Amino acid sequence: MSETLAFTGPISRWQGEKATYHMLTIGGEVAEEISMHERLRRLEFGGRRGFGSVKVMARIGETEWKTSVFPSKTGEWWLLVGKKVLKAEDLAAGDDASLTLDLI
Incomplete structure (x- = not known):
């Protein structure tokens, strides 16, 4: 089962105890699609992934x-x-990134 989703949003920066992380927070309909995929996978295989x-x-981009x-606890991913x-994509925190996800 593979589904392709598209999302555009800002890259955020989070400072952890040992490192700095950059991430995209995925919300809206795309987040709902990912949640549904996770629920179906859990039903099919009888458990959750880590x-x-x-x-x-x-x-x-090309990467x-x-x-x-x-x-997340708020329903986002x-x-x-x-x-x-x-x-590779010349991006930094605050830049919008266009993301394509294939759910595996």
Whole structure:
């Protein structure tokens, strides 16, 4: 089962104890689609993945990578965006990024 979703939003920066992270917060209809995919997967396989995550193939610009999105308590989903992606696509915190997700 694979579904392709598109989302555009700002890249945010979060300072953790040991590192700085960049992420996209995915909301709205796209977040609802990811949540439904996660529920169906849980019913099919009888359990959740770590932290309730969903495996995805993400693409920003010409850069594509396999990763996971993680649920928030508010119903949104978080996608971590690595330094290699930021550099390859010339992005920084505050920039809007157009994201394509293939749910795996």
